[in-house]
Amino acid sequence: MPHLPLFILSAHDRDVLSNFAMEAGWRPVAARRPAGAEQRFLGSQAQIAVIDARRGIDKAFGSIVALSEAVEALGGALLVLISPAESGRLPEVLAAGATHFLADTMSADTFAVALAFAQRHVERLGGGRAETRNRNAIQRSDALFWRYDVTRAHVTLSPALADYLGEVVSRRLSPVGLLRLLPKGERRSALAIARQVERSGAGAAFAHVMPGDVIPGDPPRRVAHHLYVEAGCLLGEIELLPNGEGRVAEEKDYLTGLSNRRAAQKWIGRMLEEMEGRQAGGPVIILLSIGQFDRMNAAYGQMAGNALLGRVGRRIERLIEEEQGAGVMLARIAGTEFLIGLPHETGADRAAFLAHRLIGAVARPFSAGDHLIRLTARCGIAEAQPDDDAGRLLRRAGAALADAKMSDNQSVRVRIHDDRSRVADDDQLETDLRLALDRGEIEIVFQPQYVMADDRVTGVEALARWNHPKFGALGASALFAAAERSDYLLPLSGHVQKRALEIAAAWPDALSHLRLAINVTAADIAQADFFETFMAQLESSGFPHDRLTVEITESGLIEDLAAASALLTKWRAAGLRVAIDDFGTGYSSLAYLKSLPLDYLKIDSGLAKDITGSERDSIVVRGVIDMAKSLGLKVVAEGVETEQQLALLARKGCDFYQGFLRSGAVGSGTLAGLVG
Numbered sequence: 001m002p003h004l005p006l007f008i009l010s011a012h013d014r015d016v017l018s019n020f021a022m023e024a025g026w027r028p029v030a031a032r033r034p035a036g037a038e039q040r041f042l043g044s045q046a047q048i049a050v051i052d053a054r055r056g057i058d059k060a061f062g063s064i065v066a067l068s069e070a071v072e073a074l075g076g077a078l079l080v081l082i083s084p085a086e087s088g089r090l091p092e093v094l095a096a097g098a099t100h101f102l103a104d105t106m107s108a109d110t111f112a113v114a115l116a117f118a119q120r121h122v123e124r125l126g127g128g129r130a131e132t133r134n135r136n137a138i139q140r141s142d143a144l145f146w147r148y149d150v151t152r153a154h155v156t157l158s159p160a161l162a163d164y165l166g167e168v169v170s171r172r173l174s175p176v177g178l179l180r181l182l183p184k185g186e187r188r189s190a191l192a193i194a195r196q197v198e199r200s201g202a203g204a205a206f207a208h209v210m211p212g213d214v215i216p217g218d219p220p221r222r223v224a225h226h227l228y229v230e231a232g233c234l235l236g237e238i239e240l241l242p243n244g245e246g247r248v249a250e251e252k253d254y255l256t257g258l259s260n261r262r263a264a265q266k267w268i269g270r271m272l273e274e275m276e277g278r279q280a281g282g283p284v285i286i287l288l289s290i291g292q293f294d295r296m297n298a299a300y301g302q303m304a305g306n307a308l309l310g311r312v313g314r315r316i317e318r319l320i321e322e323e324q325g326a327g328v329m330l331a332r333i334a335g336t337e338f339l340i341g342l343p344h345e346t347g348a349d350r351a352a353f354l355a356h357r358l359i360g361a362v363a364r365p366f367s368a369g370d371h372l373i374r375l376t377a378r379c380g381i382a383e384a385q386p387d388d389d390a391g392r393l394l395r396r397a398g399a400a401l402a403d404a405k406m407s408d409n410q411s412v413r414v415r416i417h418d419d420r421s422r423v424a425d426d427d428q429l430e431t432d433l434r435l436a437l438d439r440g441e442i443e444i445v446f447q448p449q450y451v452m453a454d455d456r457v458t459g460v461e462a463l464a465r466w467n468h469p470k471f472g473a474l475g476a477s478a479l480f481a482a483a484e485r486s487d488y489l490l491p492l493s494g495h496v497q498k499r500a501l502e503i504a505a506a507w508p509d510a511l512s513h514l515r516l517a518i519n520v521t522a523a524d525i526a527q528a529d530f531f532e533t534f535m536a537q538l539e540s541s542g543f544p545h546d547r548l549t550v551e552i553t554e555s556g557l558i559e560d561l562a563a564a565s566a567l568l569t570k571w572r573a574a575g576l577r578v579a580i581d582d583f584g585t586g587y588s589s590l591a592y593l594k595s596l597p598l599d600y601l602k603i604d605s606g607l608a609k610d611i612t613g614s615e616r617d618s619i620v621v622r623g624v625i626d627m628a629k630s631l632g633l634k635v636v637a638e639g640v641e642t643e644q645q646l647a648l649l650a651r652k653g654c655d656f657y658q659g660f661l662r663s664g665a666v667g668s669g670t671l672a673g674l675v676g
Contacts, residue, residue: 003025003027003228004025004026004027004046004048004119005026005027005028005044005045005046005047005237006021006026006027006028006029006046006048006050006115007028007029007030007031007040007041007044007046007048007050008021008028008029008030008049008050008052009030009031009034009037009049009050009052009063009067010031010032010050010051010052010081011032011033011052011055011059012052012055013052013054013106014030014031014032015030015204017030017050017052017111018030018203018205019108019202019203020107020108020111020112021111021115021203022201022203022228023108023112024108024111024112024116026115027203027226027228027237028203029044029046029224029237029239030205034060034062034063034066036241037066037067038066038067038069038070038252038254038257039257040239040241041067041071042070042074042254042256042257042310043239043240043257043314044239045143046076047074047076047077047122048076048077048078048079048115048118048119048122049067049070049071049076049077049078049079050081050115051063051064051067051078051079051080051081052081053080053081053082053083053086053093054081054083054106055083056083056086057082057086057093060080061092061096064078064080064093064096064098065096065097067097068096068097068098069097069252069254070254070257071097072097072254073254073255073306074254074255074306074307074310075122075125075303075306076122076125077099077100077118077119077121077122078097078098078099078100079098079099079100079101079102079114079118080093080098080100080101080102081101081102081103081106082101082102082103083103084103084104084105086103087103090103099118099121100114100117100121102114125303143158143160143161143237144158144160144161144164144237144238144239144240145157145161145235145236145237146158146161146178146235146236146238147233147234147235148175148178148233148234148235148236149233150198150232150233150234151232153174154173154175155173155174155175155177155178157173159641159660159661161238162660162663162664164318165181165210173673177673179191181210182208183208183209186208189206190206190225193206193227194227194234197227197229197234198229198234201229203226203227203228204227205224205225205226205227206224206225207222207223207224207225207241208222208223208225209222209223210222210223222241223238223239223240223241224238224239224241225237225238225239226238226239250262251263251266253331253332255309255310255332256309256310256312256313256332257310257313258313258317258330258331258332258338259330259331259332260331260332260333261331261333261334261339263329263331264329264331264333264339264341265390265394267329267331267341268283268285268341268390268393268394269389269390271283271341271343271344271384272384272388272389272390272393274344275344275384275386282344282383282384282385282386282388283341283342283343283344283346283383283384283393284341284346284348284350284351284381284382284383284384285339285340285341285342285382285383285384285393285394285397286339286340286341286342286351286354286355286358286379286380286381286397287333287337287338287339287379287381287397288316288337288338288339288340288355288359288362288377288378288379289336289337289338289377289378289379289401289405290309290312290336290337290362290375290376290377291375291376291377291378291405292376293305293335293336293375296308296373296375300373308366308373308375309332309336311366312338312362312375313330313332313338315361315362315364316330316340316358316361316362317330319357319358319361320340320354327343328340328341328342328343329341339397340354340358342354347383348381348383348414351381351383351414352381352412352414355379355381355412356411356412358377358379359376359377359378359379359411359412362375362376362377363375363376363377365641378401378404378405378411378412379401379404379411379412380397380398380399380400380401380402380403380404380412380413380414380415381397381400381412381413381414381415382394382396382397382399382400382414382415383414396415397415400413400414400415401413403415432468432469433479433482433483433488433492434488436466436468437491437492437495439469441466441467441468441469442464442465442466442467442479442492442495442496442499443464443465443466443467443667444462444463444464444496444499444500444503445462445463445464445465445665445666445667446460446461446462446463446516446665446666446667446668446671447461447463447658447663447664447665447666448460448658448662448663448666448671448674448675449461449515449636449656449657449658450656450657450658450662451655452649452650452654452655452656452657453650455662457514457675458515458656459514459515459516459517459549459656460515460516460517461517461551461658461665462496462500462504462517462518462519463475463476463519463665464476464496465665466479479492480492480493489521489523490523490524490527493519493520493521493523493524494524494533494537496519497518497519497520497534498537498541500516500518501516501518501537501538501541501543501548502541503668504516504541504543505541505542505543507668507672508672510672510675511668511671511672511675513547514547514675515547515548515549515577516543516547516548516549517548517549517550517579518548518549518550518551519551519552519553519581520550520551520552521552521553522552522553525552525563525564525567526560530567531567531571535574545574545575545576546575548576548577549576549577549578549579549599549600550568550571550576550577550578550579551578551579551581551600552564552568552578552579552580552581552596553581553582561592561595561596564595564596565595565597568596568597568598569597572597572599577599577600578596578597578598578600579598579599579600579601579602579636580592580593580596580598580600580601581602581638582602582604582638583601583602583603583604583607583624593627593628593631598631598633599633599634600633600634600635600636601624601628601633601634601635601636602635602636602637602638603621603624603625603635603636603637603638604638604639605638605639605659607620607624618648621649622652625652625654626653629653634655634656635653635654635655635656636654636655636656636657636658637649637654637656637657637658637659638657638658638659639658639660640657640658640659640661640662641659641660641661642661643661645661646661
């Protein structure tokens, strides 16, 4: 298994051991100082830790003890290098937690053999090579890394790194664009190290700070960059270095690297003490539980399940850093249950919004080799009351979580008092939406669409994003769901269509070849004068007719297919193209294909993901594509997230695709960078 991560702690020979590891096919994550070593090991995604104790076991003994608990919790291996002169102390080293040792003359060959024995130990603990591969893939799925393809002269970011950087950068950029993300004073040395790694093939590392505006208002996060060569490409793995002091040993959860239940209870007690005499509200507790995790363990093995919990913890941690900043308690308190403690004056409404964001983050697929693992979660929320102690507050949050688990369609519940809970609904969003248009809070962004054959950006889909003054950025799904509940769907849809046309009409020459796809709803086309209204907006904007595609969402039921067909025919006669969006989500798909004059069929993201599922799933997807082709339609795949999905969809005959594999929705400035 080449290029697995390997954690190395060596005060004097870090670079030598790293190069030995690289020669043996490992990807080293190395440190010189023992401070923070446990956190760095847990964050490295490694399953094997190496401690260099050749300068004296006494000096390294504390690190062996500290790392052994984390290694044991992950089902890993701890290899300790000792001097032959101290081989008599091997019983002490093993008692301290080492699983393997090397007391021979150090060379690349002896080191490689010792690592091979350690890896075999890990595989046996994990249930075999297949289970270990699954665990490795899961651990890798949220890694912060980039890949520089020398022949194509572009850099591709991992989905996790692109999400972490947010609007700072797009998924694909030039090498110069990547270098500009570093502080000016560190660019020259970083470039020299990268060139050295390219020439020699040996790994190297350097530390720097991430861009200061990644998390607005927070100081820049210090990271370590690990560079290595793989399959002719230069890769950079980014390790987030620990901030401040590590956690007290008895308050750590070694499986995830987070705090444990004991630490969470202490935090709650401290917050409640501070609450006494305050006029403002107290802390708020969110309990998040992963659903049906036992099925995941049965399918992939216990060790893979443990690795997945670690990735869940990392996702939650990053989201909380972005949303809340400092002062938040994050702990794994039992099995698949996490606690998020929010400080004073947060309020239940803000906590409910964060809970929905957390559920969304957990729901994003995790990669396990050739498979995608999808998880669900529920949340219970309790806000501290004046007479609360830690136990009562936790019990109330637990009762709210139980209510959420029992509900068919409510994933978040809030307990105000001990005896009842309420739904964490979106009433506030519905009220705020009526002011959002006047305040200019609705932003138009564009998701690129790529040609399947050559990855060329050929068009975009216009999407809406609500920059809510309290809850931050809300995506189109939350926005339109609130609009539909508040009977504000038509004004919102018309605003989005009008602004998308205006923005696209003002694009620079670099974007003048792109097609623009605009969504219209079933409610829109049910309006008697919609064709005239829409065409008036198009003429007013000046956007070319022949570059516009109208996308009708298939999940929104069209009641009068004859009238819809007449409308689409008029659009096509005016030079526009027509697509059915989200095909495969509803029950009227075949009726739409028979009755409506179409140019494109967009396969729903859920259906596109099935291409990598069972043979039955793959047959269904292939059948949809073949049917569209036989009707003379171009096929666009939505929600493409992995290279395997992309390859299979291309093989089945898709013409275009969009999804987070290449880029999410971006502003016009970022879009110009992607196209250029």
